[in-house]
Amino acid sequence: MRLKDKIALVTGAGGGIGSVTAKLFAQEGAMVILSDISEEGCKKVLKEIVGKGGKADMVLADVTKEQDIINMFNFVKEKYKRLDILANIAGGDFENNVGVTDITYERMSYNIDANLKSCILCCREAAKIMTEQQYGKIVNMASLVHRGSPMQFTYSAAKGGVFAITRSLAMALGMFNINVNSIGPALIEVDIIKNTLGPEMWEALKEDTASRYPLGRVGQPIDVAYCALFLASDEASFITGQLIEVSGGSRL
Numbered sequence: 673m674r675l676k677d678k679i680a681l682v683t684g685a686g687g688g689i690g691s692v693t694a695k696l697f698a699q700e701g702a703m704v705i706l707s708d709i710s711e712e713g714c715k716k717v718l719k720e721i722v723g724k725g726g727k728a729d730m731v732l733a734d735v736t737k738e739q740d741i742i743n744m745f746n747f748v749k750e751k752y753k754r755l756d757i758l759a760n761i762a763g764g765d766f767e768n769n770v771g772v773t774d775i776t777y778e779r780m781s782y783n784i785d786a787n788l789k790s791c792i793l794c795c796r797e798a799a800k801i802m803t804e805q806q807y808g809k810i811v812n813m814a815s816l817v818h819r820g821s822p823m824q825f826t827y828s829a830a831k832g833g834v835f836a837i838t839r840s841l842a843m844a845l846g847m848f849n850i851n852v853n854s855i856g857p858a859l860i861e862v863d864i865i866k867n868t869l870g871p872e873m874w875e876a877l878k879e880d881t882a883s884r885y886p887l888g889r890v891g892q893p894i895d896v897a898y899c900a901l902f903l904a905s906d907e908a909s910f911i912t913g914q915l916i917e918v919s920g921g922s923r924l
């Protein structure tokens with residue numbers, strides 16, 4: 673077991689990538705604290721993990737709210753006394769396919785709040801615990817569009833920021849034995865995208881996208897989860913400040 677008895681907090685744990693990552697961490701022996709804005713999503717994953725003999729707990733938080741984040745970390749500290757792994761997975765694109773002249777202040781702000789400020793604040797709170805215990809692994813969910821995207825202006829800016837803060841934190845926290853890395857997935861097959869597009873548009877997008885990726889398929893949540901598992905494990909203890917693109921070779 674690669675995460676035996678580690679205490680891991682996973683945000684966005686009710687979602688496509690977060691739920692699979694949380695289940696994989698539990699399968700590898702971690703005590704996983706599931707967090708999401710969605711109670712239903714968290715409860716479903718908690719039930720699955722516990723049903724398979726794994727260890728899990730949950731704490732609800734809206735990561736666009738600073739006080740929710742503080743409360744979430746207080747919950748972890750008071751109940752578990754330590755935090756070995758933080759996987760910042762909550763997020764999403766709330767201004768997808770919007771032209772540059774149609775960017776709205778509200779959607780832009782939400783994208784930056786949900787994807788970037790949330791990541792910075794969760795890292796800040798995790799650092800308070802991890803520096804004290806002189807151990808920690810932080811995995812931040814960026815995106816392949818950290819490189820830029822003409823269809824995802826504010827989201828790509830936020831995810832580019834996630835990579836930048838990952839590097840800055842890696843520089844500052846290395847001396848405390850804390851690794852900070854990020855993942856940049858390309859298109860990953862999750863319900864939120866499929867449901868938003870509908871079956872026909874999804875199949876067309878999937879086929880078109882797959883044909884442009886060298887590996888000939890879009891990603892699955894487990895592809896990202898395995899990368900998160902590696903970065904959260906001690907196998908990655910000499911890796912920090914990196915962004916690993918889980919992208920089927922896209923945009924090489």
Ligand SMILES: NC(=O)c1ccc[n+]([C@@H]2O[C@H](COP(=O)([O-])OP(=O)(O)OC[C@H]3O[C@@H](n4cnc5c(N)ncnc54)[C@H](O)[C@@H]3O)[C@@H](O)[C@H]2O)c1
Nearest residue numbers: 684686687688689709734735762763764815857859860864
């Ligand atoms: N699916 C992809 O193609 C893809 C590609 C690159 C990056 N990502 C990133 O991966 C992460 C997971 O996305 P996903 O594809 O699994 O989507 P998802 O919508 O299934 O998962 C996102 C989860 O985050 C939660 N969430 C959203 N806003 C929140 C908030 N304010 N507070 C707390 N929780 C909140 C949602 O309830 C959901 O459970 C996101 O950060 C996303 O930007 C996804």
